[in-house]
Amino acid sequence: MDRYRITTLALLLCTLACAMAKRTYPKAEIKVSYNYHEKFLRGSDGIIEKDVPFLLLANPTKSKFFSPKTERKDSLKSTPSGRAQEDRLLHAAIMKYTETKDRSVMDNVVYNTQLYVFKDIADGEYTVYDYVSVVGRQYYTEPIESIKWEITDSTRNILGYDCIMATADYHGRHWTAWFTPDIPLMDGPWKLCGLPGLILEASESTRQHVFTANGIEKTDMEMRPIYNKREYEKTTRIKMLQQKRQTKEHSSSMMRAELDLDVGPDYIPTEEEAKMDFIETDYR
């Protein structure tokens, strides 16, 4: 009798495990890697340029734009043992950094970005997950507004695809995008979309923010939703940007207030440095 009970239990567990494992997510049809080149102001270090590799997973109705390294870290952090491992790595890196002052040691353990953009073209909305320093992780969902793209006559070849140039104003910046009708997906890097073909390159007029595709593959990868969703606090786009600005300008005083940590006075940027801004500027 006992043996029967154990077998039933085991079977039940198996079915449960299978059911859990079978939870499927929408599959992408294409995988595009982009380099996000960003110029920004890092306090007294001045203007820093950074390259972050991003991936776009997309099918005709849904897409996910994220950094694979960030997702790997987030997936680690979603389990207790992974969190412990992350803590160990971070601790070791901090020790090494304080000893050698070699910044690259830290680059391997810290986030380069925490941005995720999930688009749902069929439902006409997108969700952005990001991190605002001191404040924490936040997300917002907005309807996809149709960007008023102006298609021009200029063409260019990118990664072997004939691309057409289009321009548009979007959230405070003037964007130039190169899209290819040969890939029939009305998608692109970050929030950019709505052109009759995939956007392979996009830059705004000051070139502080540039996305460049450097790889395209067919795929059947799943577009898994974000890890640890409960950690994100709901907000709105404008609010998130304003908070980012606030923390950027007053990080030292905020640290003093919140954490009782004295890191010197707030840095006052030069005129040139003051021109640096986020990818969206319509929050001001």
Added chain:
Amino acid sequence: MKQLLTYVLCLLAGACAVAQVNVAGTVVDKVLGEPLAGASVIVKDANGKIKKYASTKANGSFAMSMAAIDSCRLEVTMMSFAKQSIGLDTATFPLTILMEPGETRLKEVTVKADRIREQGDTISYNVGSFAQEQDRSIGDVLRRMPGINVESSGKIQYQGEDINKFYIEGSDLLGGKYGIATNGISHEDVGAVEVMENHQPMQVLSGISFSDKAAINLKLKNKAKATWTFHGDAGGGYSWQPEGAIWDGELFAMAVMPNFQNITTFKSNNAGEDLSSQATDFFASRRGTDLKRHIGISLPGVPNLSQKRTLFNRSALVSTNNLWKLKQGEFKAQLDYSFNRVTADAANVTTYFLDDGNSIVTENRRGTDRSHSLSGKFIYELNKRSAFINNTLKTNIDWDDIRLDMTGSIPNSQSASLPDYYVRNDFKLIKRFKGNHLVTFESRNEWESTPQSLTVIDRASQSISDHAFHTLESGAYTFSIKGITVSLEAGIEGYLRTLDTSLPDMPAEIPGMTENVLNTNNFTVFAKPQFEYWVKRVNITLTTPLKYSHYTFDKSIANRDETYFSPSLSFNWKPNNRLSISAGGGTGRSPMSLSIIQPGYIMTDYRSFRRGVDDFYSSTSQRLSSRIAYKHTRHGLFANAFVMQSWSHNPYTLSQQLYGDYVVYSYSPAKSDSKRTMASGNIGKTLDFMRGSANVSGSFSRSESHLLSENREVNSVSTMWSVGAKINGAPLRWLSIDYRFDFSSSRLSMNGTDASWLGSMENEILLNIMPHKKWEWHISGEHYRNEVTADRFKNAFLLDTKVVYKLSKRLELSASLSNLLDQRTYNYTTYNQLTSFESQRWLRGRELLISISLRK
């Protein structure tokens, strides 16, 4: 009137209504009959220009209102469906478009890590994205990385400057002998090559003392970590010249464990590869014993052709290198043995240019050089933020026996034995206390002995015994406040040397002593203050060493006391991550090399005799240099340029005198000035479209010097410039290409008379054709075009081929046939200071080599 107006308005409105066409419809999956959401709908005009576009909604519908649709077409595309194209002239709306399943053809470009990434001061090159199918070792791939230059000796430079460390997984196992790693480690075991700019190897000095050098770190793939990796090649075959069997084999083992590293390798060949250079220590500091080789015989070489074409050798190399990480610090033991037997034949005509007619000497030379080199190095190192301790014990024993037979104007046989015994211990301790205060103690002791002998059989015999001991003990105190570092080093230096030479049978024509018995000793006290300013992106370093030396010469020359001051200043500015500018200069007085003091003659070869100075001199020199380096890692662009000018003033001049067929070199107490200008530049760029890279380089040098020949002053100016280009890549899936071009031209002018420019050009190409993933077929060729005399060119074309069959990932078979056209000789002329040199040389003939390669 009102009616009319209404009418006109109605008409207008009607016209407008007619002009607007509502292009609408539904897109449906033909097989399933379901509406398709997210399809792209485009209206194009007759020229194919996009007029309007939309995407289908969840119910598959779309709608666009257009002014005119004459000769327009509607295109509907969607991933995994075939494109639909409908002429709109005859269409009736709403349309129903049925989409048939079909493949959307993608030109796939593999999604992968960036080829070059930059994180702070570290630049990371992705090895897989630079390697080509024909590459074997990591050294082959390093050569393809823009910004990195591997010299033919194997020495690595980054942005034109020698690297200062070579790490494997962050550990410095090999020191300067990194040729063992670059020639041995398979590129498939390496994930990334990291270049750390401005690398300060001593952690205790990081943030205190600036370094303008970069280090390289190999990041291994996980499969090569915490395990032993092995690979081996064995090849055998037949050569048409020298006629007989050839072999080429290699065994390589590497362990990279958390607390232990080992690289052990054994190599041997007689196929034209000199292995001793692979164990060269590129970081070896200059020997303080300062002994030189007096005997000047060596085998004839072939300067314009690559070694693999001209070297008739039997070579072997064994090297084992171990590193243990201890609780405190690490211990390293390295042992190397290399053997090299080289034979060479040459026919030469040497012409000496003299004002009263040229003097011509003809000789045919045939020689054998057997050299053995045994070295051991034992290092203990503690490298922490608070302290640095390093003790290095090193011994080198080299034997070099040369036999050279000559026919011609002066037939003779020479035999030389040139052993060199060297032991050295270096100790360095740096301790940091109270934050930014450092105390350094350094001790260096070296001993060297070079008992050389030269016998011209049946004629003369020269024997030399030369010993030196050098010791240096110093202490330094350094402190650093807000970016300013002041350091004062002081110490003592001692040098003891004895030279004993005898030449019993000197040709009667040459007057002078033939024996030297002398001691050249000195005792030095020195102080070396250094000021360093290093804030944000600017570094300025001023060093002002002051030396007081007391020289004793054991009665042969009067004792001397001298003071030397040689300040130098360097400046480095990195305005941003991409650009680095540096400049520096120095001036000063320095003692001449004591090994030049030698009042009696030494026979350096069968017809040359050399005498040194019989007094003590000091020389002065000045130097200015500047360097600029630029990089844009995202575009894979690296560029650097370097210029240098130096002057030196010696109170003695080298003079050359002929006595019959004999040449006598000596020094005269006449002032001699020399001047040297050098400039070089290099630009490297990735070529992502074919997974390749390209490199262009150029250099210029001009040196002006004086010497006395036959009691007449000769002012010679030699000028040289060169350009080179390299390109590699895989333009097609089944084809990869390596191409290299070099051109150099030089001229020698004497007393204002210009000789003509002589140019030499070299082209090398390799095509690797991969008809199937298991097969590779290499076709390679080298073309040389060398200017023998003005407007007369000597061409040489050498062709090779190789077939590789990859049985599995672990096992590979190959057959190569080199010098297909079986070119066996090569003639050329070169100019060398005051002589012209015409020669005939022999090449390695056609060779067939069949090899098997195994790896774990």
